[in-house]
Amino acid sequence: MLLIKNGRVIDPAAGIDETLDILIKDGQIAEIKAKITIDSAKTKVIDASRLIVTPGLIDMHVHLREPGFEYKETIASGARAAARGGFTTIACMPNTNPVNDNRGVTEFIMGQAKKANQVNVLPIAAISRGSQGKELTDMADLKEAGAIAFSDDGQPVSSSLLFRRALEYSKMLSTLIIDHCEDLELAANGVMHEGQWSVKLGLKGIPSTAEEIMVARDILLARLTGSRVHLAHISCRGSLELIRWAKENNLPVTAEVTPHHLLLTDQMIADYDPNLKVNPPLRSKEDRQALVQALQDGTIDVIATDHAPHAPDEKDTEFDAAPFGIIGLESALPVLLDRLVQKKIITFSRLIELLSTNPARILGLKNKGHLRVGADADLTLIQPQKKQTIDINFFASKSKNCPFNGWVVKGMAIMTIVGGRIIFNALKK
Amino acid sequence: MIFNHKHLLGINQLTPEEIMTILDTAESFLEVSRREIKKVPTLRGRTIVNLFFEPSTRTRSSFELAAKRLSADILNFNLLASSVVKGESLKDTILNLEAMNIDALIVRHSASGAPHFISSFCKSHVINAGDGTHEHPTQALLDAFTLRQEKKHFSGLKIVIVGDLLHSRVARSNIILLRKLGAKVVGCGPPSLVPPEFKSLGMEINYNLDEAVERADAIMMLRLQLERQKKNFFPSLREYITHFSLTPQRFKRAKKEAIIMHPGPINRCVELSADLADSVHSVILKQVENGVAVRMAILYLLLGGKDRDATD
Numbered sequence: 001m002l003l004i005k006n007g008r009v010i011d012p013a014a015g016i017d018e019t020l021d022i023l024i025k026d027g028q029i030a031e032i033k034a035k036i037t038i039d040s041a042k043t044k045v046i047d048a049s050r051l052i053v054t055p056g057l058i059d060m061h062v063h064l065r066e067p068g069f070e071y072k073e074t075i076a077s078g079a080r081a082a083a084r085g086g087f088t089t090i091a092c093m094p095n096t097n098p099v100n101d102n103r104g105v106t107e108f109i110m111g112q113a114k115k116a117n118q119v120n121v122l123p124i125a126a127i128s129r130g131s132q133g134k135e136l137t138d139m140a141d142l143k144e145a146g147a148i149a150f151s152d153d154g155q156p157v158s159s160s161l162l163f164r165r166a167l168e169y170s171k172m173l174s175t176l177i178i179d180h181c182e183d184l185e186l187a188a189n190g191v192m193h194e195g196q197w198s199v200k201l202g203l204k205g206i207p208s209t210a211e212e213i214m215v216a217r218d219i220l221l222a223r224l225t226g227s228r229v230h231l232a233h234i235s236c237r238g239s240l241e242l243i244r245w246a247k248e249n250n251l252p253v254t255a256e257v258t259p260h261h262l263l264l265t266d267q268m269i270a271d272y273d274p275n276l277k278v279n280p281p282l283r284s285k286e287d288r289q290a291l292v293q294a295l296q297d298g299t300i301d302v303i304a305t306d307h308a309p310h311a312p313d314e315k316d317t318e319f320d321a322a323p324f325g326i327i328g329l330e331s332a333l334p335v336l337l338d339r340l341v342q343k344k345i346i347t348f349s350r351l352i353e354l355l356s357t358n359p360a361r362i363l364g365l366k367n368k369g370h371l372r373v374g375a376d377a378d379l380t381l382i383q384p385q386k387k388q389t390i391d392i393n394f395f396a397s398k399s400k401n402c403p404f405n406g407w408v409v410k411g412m413a414i415m416t417i418v419g420g421r422i423i424f425n426a427l428k429k
Numbered sequence: 430m431i432f433n434h435k436h437l438l439g440i441n442q443l444t445p446e447e448i449m450t451i452l453d454t455a456e457s458f459l460e461v462s463r464r465e466i467k468k469v470p471t472l473r474g475r476t477i478v479n480l481f482f483e484p485s486t487r488t489r490s491s492f493e494l495a496a497k498r499l500s501a502d503i504l505n506f507n508l509l510a511s512s513v514v515k516g517e518s519l520k521d522t523i524l525n526l527e528a529m530n531i532d533a534l535i536v537r538h539s540a541s542g543a544p545h546f547i548s549s550f551c552k553s554h555v556i557n558a559g560d561g562t563h564e565h566p567t568q569a570l571l572d573a574f575t576l577r578q579e580k581k582h583f584s585g586l587k588i589v590i591v592g593d594l595l596h597s598r599v600a601r602s603n604i605i606l607l608r609k610l611g612a613k614v615v616g617c618g619p620p621s622l623v624p625p626e627f628k629s630l631g632m633e634i635n636y637n638l639d640e641a642v643e644r645a646d647a648i649m650m651l652r653l654q655l656e657r658q659k660k661n662f663f664p665s666l667r668e669y670i671t672h673f674s675l676t677p678q679r680f681k682r683a684k685k686e687a688i689i690m691h692p693g694p695i696n697r698c699v700e701l702s703a704d705l706a707d708s709v710h711s712v713i714l715k716q717v718e719n720g721v722a723v724r725m726a727i728l729y730l731l732l733g734g735k736d737r738d739a740t741d
Contacts, residue, residue, distance in 0.1 A: 198626070199624065199629065200601075202561050203542070272541070318538065319542045320540035320561070321519070
């Protein structure tokens with residue numbers, strides 16, 4: 001048994017923000033109230049005074065690279081990075097080699113995750129075979145094998161008809177379709193946001209419209225089919241306007257944003273740093289401000305990292321030649337705490353909603369994302385005043401492509417508990 | 430003399446005073462090339478590498494002559510015979526060249542920012558000889574040198590740049606330089622090749638060439654890459670020529686003493702009519718001659734002093 005005492009417990013799902021004790025038994029929350037006293041030598045007591053205790057953070061968009069690209073990240077290294085970043089559950093995208101488009105790969109991923117024995121790893125399966133956008137995968141079989149959602153992230157479904165069929169079929173399975181919104185023809189092999197900075201730097205631009213067109217398509221197909229669609233890593237103002245329209249019309253659409261799109265802009269690419277090369281690209285200052293505002297007004301439901309590891313030598317090259325992607329598992333919570341919560345742009349409770357409550361609800365994880373009695377004992381303990389410099393040399397991830405390296409930030413995860421077991425502990429005795 | 434840089438990566442990094450220093454220095458080197466013995470001992474014993482990852486005749490030869498006339502040793506890096514085709518990374522290629530104790534790298538590369546990347550880890554001086562669609566600083570400097578020869582000053586001049594600005598590193602470097610020196614710049618070409626974002630560089634845009642050349646002091650024609658038509662940036666060469674080729678009739682709208690410039694190589698009868706290219710208004714061959722002097726000036730300013738304490 002585990003007793004967490006005197007923490008400031010924040011659980012947006014239950015509307016809780018007060019000092020409480022939490023008793024954990026058999027991997028579940030057994031009791032939550034002020035001043036729990038237990039007379040048992042078998043109970044480990046954690047003094048959480050001055051700490052914040054929240055439902056475990058959930059990152060519903062990561063790339064773990066295994067199978068196929070183990071030199072970038074393995075399921076074990078990614079899961080370790082997640083634990084260090086305060087995440088208790090991560091959902092991994094299917095663009096591995098082979099693609100996660102059949103039961104065998106899904107089961108392999110779950111087996112590797114079990115061996116790693118860190119955070120919960122939920123595989124997202126491909127919408128189409130090989131993510132080729134031609135034929136649907138055996139979605140029912142994949143769901144039964146353990147796929148939590150479906151997406152062709154990284155190689156988005158161009159065919160509106162195929163996407164419609166996926167949405168229709170998903171309804172029978174009560175599962176979720178996640179789309180990476182990008183019109184590949186309009187994006188035309190661009191490498192950064194199309195705007196004054198792409199013109200100045202002579203880099204090929206990806207217009208915001210390449211995203212907006214697909215956001216509009218997906219919203220209209222959600223209306224046609226009545227199926228749920230989750231829009232991954234929204235990056236620009238126009239997409240937000242479309243999502244607002246969808247929500248005003250009660251369409252089953254949810255949306256996520258990444259920490260890097262919330263905090264970085266295209267202008268920062270002025271020195272051609274390949275660690276800033278990401279898809280969708282970092283957008284303009286105005287887009288960034290609109291994304292932050294959308295966090296406040298509820299247009300955005302989720303913050304997810306889109307953790308996309310690439311080996312150091314792949315990123316140590318000219319901008320055009322570098323692969324797209326930024327890692328985020330170990331930097332997300334500290335930068336969000338420092339730049340959004342400490343600066344009072346959003347409240348602590350809202351951040352937890354975006355990082356735990358909402359992703360659990362969207363993924364249909366009934367026993368996660370809240371701290372009610374009987375819930376899975378997945379918890380994140382946060383030390384809000386702890387100052388640190390983000391340093392890639394201490395990352396558990398195999399990759400180092402993190403543009404937040406060197407940022408001095410206040411607030412970090414100090415302990416991560418999964419199923420009642422402490423898997424990360426930086427609390428001094 | 431105001432010049433304190435380790436590398437020449439772009440016009441963007443230069444102040445107006447530094448640009449003037451380069452032009453003044455080039456003035457004295459112009460004479461060297463016109464002598465019977467075209468050589469000064471300034472860079473004797475220095476090793477310079479011409480590292481061209483893209484085909485080039487003019488710029489590469491111009492740098493080679495500039496280095497030789499300053500008595501430096503120059504190595505021409507042959508792309509096709511290199512390890513690049515064997516899959517060596519750009520960084521490894523540079524580190525191997527540097528291991529041979531070189532002093533400067535003149536880099537032409539198809540990726541914008543490649544010289545910036547190289548300068549981030551190498552010890553030698555890096556000179557950008559054209560990176561992707563970003564900058565071509567020595568071309569802009571030789572254009573400025575030619576303009577100054579003809580017009581004596583920059584402030585208030587109206588310079589029109591015509592053609593494919595979007596894919597042109599020559600255009601970008603020229604726009605930045607001319608704006609720094611107080612000239613007015615007007616861009617002209619089909620909207621697909623002259624997007625409105627170019628206004629953020631401080632220039633005007635006019636899609637009508639007749640209007641754009643009105644009272645111009647100089648007209649710079651950019652080389653049209655004929656394969657752009659295949660990607661539908663414009664419908665046909667015929668239509669492009671109708672709207673954006675400089676003809677004697679159009680040229681009459683410019684000032685009487687206006688000059689015509691082109692970075693070469695010319696597509697005769699595409700960017701401009703053959704008789705204009707060969708007319709007294711054309712300074713195209715003067716640009717080529719000045720190119721050697723300007724590149725001598727840059728090599729001298731970057732490598733000339735001993736152990737200069739230079740920044741960036």
